[in-house]
Amino acid sequence: MGPVEELPASPDHPRLQRVLARAGFGSRRLAEELIDAGRVTVNGTPAVLGRRVDPDVDRVEVDGVPVGVRPGLVHYLLNKPAGVVTTVTDTHGRPTVVDLVPGEPRVFPVGRLDLDTEGLLLLTNDGDLAHRLTHPSFGVEKEYLAEVQGEPARGTLRSLREGVDLDDGRTAPAKASLLAPNLLRIAIHEGRNRQVRRMCEAVGHPVVRLVRVRIGPVRDRSLAPGEWRALAADEVRALAEAARPVPARVPGERPGAAGPGR
Ligand code: URA
Secondary structure, rough: OOHHOOOOOOOOOOOOHHHHHHHOOOOOHHHHHHHHHHEEEEEEEOOOOEOOOOOOOEEEEOEEOOOOOOOOOOOEEEEEOOOOOOOOOOOOOOEHHHHOOOOOOEEEEOOOOOOOEEEEEEEEEEEEEEOOOHHHOOOOOEEEEEOOOOOOHHHHHHHHHOOOOOOOOOOOOOEEEEEEEEOOOOOOOOOOOOOOHHHHHHOOOOOOEEEEEOOOEEEEEOOOOEEEOOHHHHHHHHHHOOOOOOOOOOOOOOOOOOOOOO
């Protein structure tokens, strides 16, 4: 028996559902549902409703992810389905991405996917990380699978990689490869409005279906459309690392002379 089990939390300690709610797993009711569903463990053992925990000692996990990376901050990864708008509210009453995740604490989407774009979207109340993930100066790469009309030729892939002239200027170098005759993998780090669709259109291959499959270091192949999960602590750390400020260029140094290309 480990030391934690020998010293169970006292009646002064909060109940697990309260700890979870405070850590951002929605209302107490939602936290109770997580516990009932067997998704919560305390010190490695499935938790029961009403259990008290000492937040300083007990190790609480939801879906195997430690709770309380930073108290109060939550980071959800959603597999956005087509037809859901990436806003907090919609004046036309359409379903929004925030309807698909817990309502408390309030979160907002990080960046934007078009109405018809599917795939990974982060929602958080971590304003600092959200800013860094969306601001082009931090250059966090996002990867998409684009089903397109027609079969892009080698030269087309080269154009996508080198930069395409759009009405708001030439796109920055991107990664592009052909996975199947009409399936492109494209990774960009600018995040302009409808950028992938416009790039593909500009090279003569309009997008039929667009799915985001990676945000910086974060991927997920297990979430069904409409499902979400909390990011693991190491995923939050990896995202923060990927969105670190780019060091200012040393005067006299050639741009791109050092460091990994983005
Ligand atoms: N590029 C697009 O064209 N649409 C998206 O939703 C995301 C990237």
